[in-house]
Each structure stands twice: as C-alpha cells, then as structure tokens.
Amino acid sequence: MSPLTSTPLVLVDMDGVLVDLEAAFWDAFETAHPAGPRRTDGDRTVFRIDEQLDPQWRDAVRSIMAAPGFFGGLRPVPGAVEALDEMLDEGWDVRICTAPLLHNPTCASDKLASLARHFGQRWAERAVITKDKTLVRGDVLIDDKPVVNGDWTPVWKHVVFAATYNQAAPSPYRMTGWASWRQTLTPLLGRTAA
Ligand SMILES: Cc1cn([C@H]2C[C@H](O)[C@@H](COP(=O)(O)O)O2)c(=O)[nH]c1=O
Numbered sequence: 210m211s212p213l214t215s216t217p218l219v220l221v222d223m224d225g226v227l228v229d230l231e232a233a234f235w236d237a238f239e240t241a242h243p244a245g246p247r248r249t250d251g252d253r254t255v256f257r258i259d260e261q262l263d264p265q266w267r268d269a270v271r272s273i274m275a276a277p278g279f280f281g282g283l284r285p286v287p288g289a290v291e292a293l294d295e296m297l298d299e300g301w302d303v304r305i306c307t308a309p310l311l312h313n314p315t316c317a318s319d320k321l322a323s324l325a326r327h328f329g330q331r332w333a334e335r336a337v338i339t340k341d342k343t344l345v346r347g348d349v350l351i352d353d354k355p356v357v358n359g360d361w362t363p364v365w366k367h368v369v370f371a372a373t374y375n376q377a378a379p380s381p382y383r384m385t386g387w388a389s390w391r392q393t394l395t396p397l398l399g400r401t402a403a
C-alpha cells in the first residue's frame with residue numbers, strides 16, 4: 210500500500226497483457242516472409258519469439274520488432290480497455306509498467322501514443338517505461354513474462370498474465386484474462402476496490 214493512503218498500487222505490463230504483440234508480429238512477419246514459419250505452426254512455449262523459431266529466422270524477427278512504428282500498431286487485448294478504466298474508476302491506483310525495446314528507435318514514444326489512442330490520454334500519463342521493473346514500487350505487477358527480474362528485489366507480487374509461454378512461471382499468482390481481474394486481485398490486495 211502507498212505510505213500516504215491505503216490505496217493499493219497495481220502495475221500493469223503492456224506487451225502481451227494490454228496489447229497484442231503476438232498478433233501484430235505475425236501479421237508483419239507472414240507478410241514479409243510468405244514462405245517462412247506461420248503463427249499456426251504451434252503455440253509459443255518460450256517468452257521470446259526469436260528463441261521459439263529456427264535460428265535462421267532470428268534476424269528477420271529482430272528486424273520486424275525493430276521497425277519504427279511497430280509498437281504503435283499493436284491492438285488492445287480483449288477486455289483490457291474496460292478493465293483498466295474499471296480499476297481506476299473504482300478506486301485502485303493503477304500504473305502502466307512497460308519495458309522499451311531499445312533497438313527500436315520509436316518504441317517508447319509509440320507505446321505512449323498507443324496508450325493515448327486506445328486507452329485514453331490519462332493512461333499515457335500513468336505510464337512508467339523502464340528496462341528494470343524491480344525499481345518500480347507497487348503491490349502487484351500483472352505481467353506475462355514468466356520471470357520479471359532486475360537489479361533489485363521487487364516489492365510487488367508478480368501476477369502472471371496467463372499465456373502458453375508462461376505456464377511454468379514460478380509465481381503462484383495467475384490471471385487468466387481481463388474478465389477475472391477482480392477475482393484475482395481482491396484476495397491479494399486485501400479489499401475490494403473502493
Ligand atoms: C515477446 C517479445 C518481446 N520482446 C520485447 C518487447 C518489449 O520491449 C519487451 C516486453 O515489453 P513489456 O511491455 O514489458 O511486455 O520485450 C522482444 O524483444 N522479443 C519478443 O519476442
């Protein structure tokens with residue numbers, strides 16, 4: 210809880226949680242490489258797409274993700290817009306906590322523009338963009354990465370936003386989608402939203 214209020218502070222990741230990186234990636238990849246691997250070849254079992262595919266495709270994956278504008282084209286995950294607004298309007302303090310891809314020159318600015326466009330300007334103003342999420346205080350971090358680590362011991366609990374590639378995540382806290390945010394967060398934060 211915040212030292213000044215009892216309002217729980219919820220941190221929410223972007224890629225794979227609020228916006229659909231996987232769909233945007235495969236749309237671009239399949240267009241650029243029509244004879245290459247397809248999204249339908251199988252579910253992702255590791256966090257990084259380049260590590261899922263044969264090594265011959267790694268540069269191609271990197272080049273799609275490094276393209277200026279790529280992160281501005283990601284579409285919201287179903288239910289995400291409504292859930293964020295509900296959490297904030299009902300009394301949680303909610304911040305976006307997202308990592309930039311440093312070799313994409315417009316990644317950080319595209320993420321802010323995407324938040325404003327799809328979620329509303331107030332969400333762009335609530336964004337924290339950092340390579341190290343352990344530096345950010347909060348009660349929970351909702352994130353699809355199986356392990357979110359950094360230079361510090363985090364103060365938040367990691368709520369794993371469920372995906373095929375994080376089924377073995379060590380955190381005991383798991384959210385299966387935005388429809389269940391209340392059931393997942395309320396027991397963790399000790400009270401319902403105000
Ligand atoms: C799936 C995937 C992700 N990344 C990068 C893209 C972003 O910079 C981060 C994830 O950001 P988040 O908002 O903290 O989710 O990881 C990547 O480089 N390769 C991938 O396959």
Ligand SMILES: [Mg+2]
Nearest residue numbers: 222224225353
């Ligand atoms: Mg993510």
